[in-house]
Amino acid sequence: MIVFGGENLIDFIQEEGAEGYPLYRAIPGGSPYNTAKATVRQEVPVGYMTPFSSDSLGVLLVRELEAEGVKLLGATSEKPTSLAVVSLNNGHATYQFYRENTAERDITQAALQATLPKGTEVFHVGSLALTNGADAEAWTAFFEEVARAGTFTSLDPNVRAAFINDRDAYLARLERLYSSASLIKLSDEDLGWIAPGEDMEAATRAIFARSSAALVVLTKGAEGAYGVTKDETFDIAPVAVPDLKDTVGAGDTFMGTLLAQSSRAGLTAPGALAAAPAGEIRRILETAARAAAINCARSGCNPPRLDELDG
Structure with missing residues (x-):
């Protein structure tokens, strides 16, 4: 089972409204939540371990993931659901987040230890869950613990700079995560914030050199990807x-495809990804790029299913 940790929230996504006023539709989301959906659609077992709120929005989040076939592993919290407001400008998404004292942050390292199933194949974490606070430290320490136990670990920082109130502490946290990761994906926007002014491919190689990862991937939007x-x-x-709808969930779809395709190819076993033939790595990266493009031709985060990638 590929197990996901990190935020779940409701995206209020902009739509066209009457007389020029935008309307916002409530859509379940959050980077790790979306990545879990993208992964399970490629027919690998998936679990999700972050708590959900008991409020009506939390129920919506639960129903969506259960309908996809994801096994829900976390507890229910009485705290409210986190929210994101997603505004669109020529199809490009910008975000505002509201997640103080919310259910998805209602975790401790001990609770995570008790929640992770025995025999977990892969543990993935990323994004807002790593930005600040006691929950960010809990996820980071847990990630290190899981890696020490020999489990394949996956990281997508998916940097949200507006929530990072201590840049140095955040970058130090990322270095700890790099040192325990088997697979890392970053976007060009992530690297633009992490390593401003640096050549992005050189910065990707530098992160690889100081990480434990067998593969580090840079996604470059309309310019492709680099591994x-x-x-x-x-x-x-x-x-x-040809018919771009929006970019919501494109990076999560890419990440989920990396994980699903690596699992299906047997590359999450100890040492397998590091020993994989170059042709197999290229195939997985190209499949992930194709999946992200399919998602971009649809509104919101709507990743392809396995038969759409095999066809």
């Missing part, structure tokens, strides 16, 4: 999206 292993670098051509 680094100990022996190879990979330039992945962009996949055209």
Whole structure:
């Protein structure tokens, strides 16, 4: 089972309204939540371990993930659901978040230890859950603990700069996560904040060099993707999206596809990803790029299913 930790929230996504006033539709979301959905659609077992609120929005989040076939592992919290307001400008998404004292932050390291199923194949974490507060420290320490136990670990920082109130502490936290990760994905926007002014591919190689990851991937939006292993670098051509709807969930779809395809290829076993042939790594990266493009041709986070990628 691939197990996900990190935030769940409700996205209020902008739609066209009457007389120029935008309307906002409530959609379940959050980067790890969306990545779990993208992964399970490729027919691998998935669990999600972050608590959900008992409020009506929390019930909506639960129903959505259960309908996808994700096993819900976390507790229910009486705290409210986190919220994000997603505004669109020519199809590009910008975000505002509201998540103080909310259910998805209602965790401790001890509770996470008790929640993770025995025999977990992969543990993934990322995004808002790592930005600040006691929950960010709990997720980071838990990630390190899981890695020490020999489980394949996956990281997508999905940086949300507006929530990072201590840049140095956040970057130090990322370094700890890099040192325990088997697979890392970053976007060009992430690296623009993490390593401003640096060449992005060089910065990706530098992160690989100081991490424990067998593969570090940089997604570059309409310019494709770039991957680094100990022996190879990979330039992945962009996949055209003739009818772009929006970019909501594109990075999460890419990440979920990396995980699902790695699992299906047996590359999450100890040492397997590091020993994988270059052709297999390229295939997985190209499949992830294709999946993200399919998602961009749809409104919101709506990742493809396995038969859409195999067809």
